[in-house]
Amino acid sequence: MLAPINNYPEKTFSTFGFKHSANNNFFAIPKRKPLTVKEHIGITAGTLLGTALPLLLFSKMQKKSLLNLKYSEKEMIMLSTGSITGGILGGILSDKDTNPKYKIREGVFQFFNAVVPTLLIKPVLKLCENVKPLNNNKVKAGMLIGGIFGGMYAGAGISNRINGTNNTKEKRKVKFVDTIANIDVISGALVMAKFPMIEKLGIAKLLPLFYMWTGYEAGRSRE
Numbered sequence: 001m002l003a004p005i006n007n008y009p010e011k012t013f014s015t016f017g018f019k020h021s022a023n024n025n026f027f028a029i030p031k032r033k034p035l036t037v038k039e040h041i042g043i044t045a046g047t048l049l050g051t052a053l054p055l056l057l058f059s060k061m062q063k064k065s066l067l068n069l070k071y072s073e074k075e076m077i078m079l080s081t082g083s084i085t086g087g088i089l090g091g092i093l094s095d096k097d098t099n100p101k102y103k104i105r106e107g108v109f110q111f112f113n114a115v116v117p118t119l120l121i122k123p124v125l126k127l128c129e130n131v132k133p134l135n136n137n138k139v140k141a142g143m144l145i146g147g148i149f150g151g152m153y154a155g156a157g158i159s160n161r162i163n164g165t166n167n168t169k170e171k172r173k174v175k176f177v178d179t180i181a182n183i184d185v186i187s188g189a190l191v192m193a194k195f196p197m198i199e200k201l202g203i204a205k206l207l208p209l210f211y212m213w214t215g216y217e218a219g220r221s222r223e
Contacts, residue, residue, distance in 0.1 A: 033222050035095065042094020043087055043219035047212050050086015054078045055208055067205050073118050076188045079211040080114040087215030098222040106221035109159040109172045110214045114185055116158065117151030121189045137195055144189045152182060184210035 035043075057078075058069050069075070088107045092100045124147045128134040134143065156174045160166045184207065191204045 033097070035220060039091075039095045040220075043090045043216055046086040046088070046090015046093070046219060047083055047215035048086070050082040050084070050089070050215055051079060051208050051212050053086075054082040069204070071188055071191055071204055071207055073122060073192075076118050076185070076207070076211075077115055079208060080118075080184070080214055081111065083211045083215030084110050084114075084218045085215070087217070087219030089219075091219030091221070095219075095222070102223055103218060103221050105159075105163045105165070105170075105172070107218035108162055109156065110218045112155035112159045112162075113152055113174075113178060113182065114155075114211075114214055116155035117148040117182065117185045118188065120147040120151045121185075121192055123147075125193055137193075140193055141190070141195070144193065145186065148182060148185055148189060149179065152178065184214065 054075070055066055055069070058064075058075055059066055062069060064070070071079075084107050088103050091103045095103075121144065124143050125140065128140045128143060134140070152174050156172060160171050163170075163172070165171045187203050187210055188207055191207065
């Protein structure tokens, strides 16, 4: 016998991740009001500027071209901070149809979502290098990814405390889309770990593009 048809479409959409609420499941996709082309351009421009400034600084300090920069936790944190700050400012200036506090809240979340996992990279690598059974690429990769995911949940807790959203319906939870957005941290971790394949593919050259996504997400947030 077929299951009865659901007469409440909002429940169906919630099941597939198109409704944003405090009770959304892990795979829920936050609902967003559409942005105009002008607003998209403003947010993108802010993110580009916020990402470009740290890159120019790195290039001057390292005396290397932008495509040959070396990345450690310091560079990764500065990149994420610049990108997020630029995205928020670009969003506030170009998107007049929302309260700036939502962009700032999302920016705080994205910042700790990037920084906390990044700060765990070196301790995890050091642990692997000092414990012989863990000192191989497969285990390193697994432990790095596990540390990054754990850091994401820790970062979410910190950001909710700072935003004052703990124990409220506006509490920001880690979603599947956030794990995808953290490709920047995952890529940076693999670059720092110096996996041969990662070095051969030149992933380090793409890191700025990955970090731009977090800034753009903060700038386009409307709730």
